[in-house]
Amino acid sequence: EEFSRRYMGEFKKMTGLIYDLPEDKIIGPILNLREKAEARIIGVDWGFRNPSGIIVAYLYDNAWYIVEEWKQSEKTTAEVIQVLANLIAQHKAQRVYPDPAEQDRYEECKRAGIPVYETNNDVDGGISESRQAIHEGRFFVYRECQETINEMSMYHWMDMKPTPFEKDPKEKPQKFNDHLMDAMRYAVHSHKKLRVFNQASPLAQPYYPKIGL
Numbered sequence: 001e002e003f004s005r006r007y008m009g010e011f012k013k014m015t016g017l018i019y020d021l022p023e024d025k026i027i028g029p030i031l032n033l034r035e036k037a038e039a040r041i042i043g044v045d046w047g048f049r050n051p052s053g054i055i056v057a058y059l060y061d062n063a064w065y066i067v068e069e070w071k072q073s074e075k076t077t078a079e080v081i082q083v084l085a086n087l088i089a090q091h092k093a094q095r096v097y098p099d100p101a102e103q104d105r106y107e108e109c110k111r112a113g114i115p116v117y118e119t120n121n122d123v124d125g126g127i128s129e130s131r132q133a134i135h136e137g138r139f140f141v142y143r144e145c146q147e148t149i150n151e152m153s154m155y156h157w158m159d160m161k162p163t164p165f166e167k168d169p170k171e172k173p174q175k176f177n178d179h180l181m182d183a184m185r186y187a188v189h190s191h192k193k194l195r196v197f198n199q200a201s202p203l204a205q206p207y208y209p210k211i212g213l
Contacts, residue, residue, distance in 0.1 A: 015154040025140050042097040043187030044180045053179030057187045063138040069145045081112045097190040119190045126189035148180045155181050
């Protein structure tokens with residue numbers, strides 16, 4: 001099926017899609033959305049030979065908007081941090097949610113003044129949250145985010161077979177070309193959980209003088 005899509009020019013939808021985003025939710029930029037947004041956040045999936053992926057997401061009126069992306073291979077941590085600093089300044093982003101498996105890079109971001117926050121890496125919960133937002137018409141992607149749209153069009157469940165010890169295998173996403181999907185999940189799912197937590201225990205505002213914010 002993937003061969004047909006890539007090399008035979010067949011553009012039918014892949015079966016088992018995780019995110020079936022309707023065409024009318026792929027939109028052009030909205031005037032003054034940055035100023036109106038309740039939250040402007042960033043998710044980061046680290047890589048090197050595999051691409052690093054960055055997603056910029058806005059939350060406005062209980063809907064998510066994916067407004068910018070960045071995805072490149074063979075970039076050092078320092079280079080990705082510089083990209084983050086530029087995106088933070090451009091979007092006035094308040095929080096960054098990086099891949100929690102890369103603790104050394106998390107600490108390097110902190111030393112560089114990037115406002116990193118704890119990331120919720122619950123895969124099932126994160127996927128479920130974005131799927132629910134799409135189902136309810138509360139999820140939009142800017143048309144210029146072509147890599148994100150491409151990944152969404154191929155992000156699918158693994159074709160899993162039960163082992164002798166389980167009758168119904170748990171669905172898992174296929175780990176292929178999913179760097180922006182991970183970055184998106186880190187941002188959207190982590191921010192919701194943190195906002196709920198903050199109602200009981202507000203966090204201090206981050207201080208990151210090195211990037212002039």
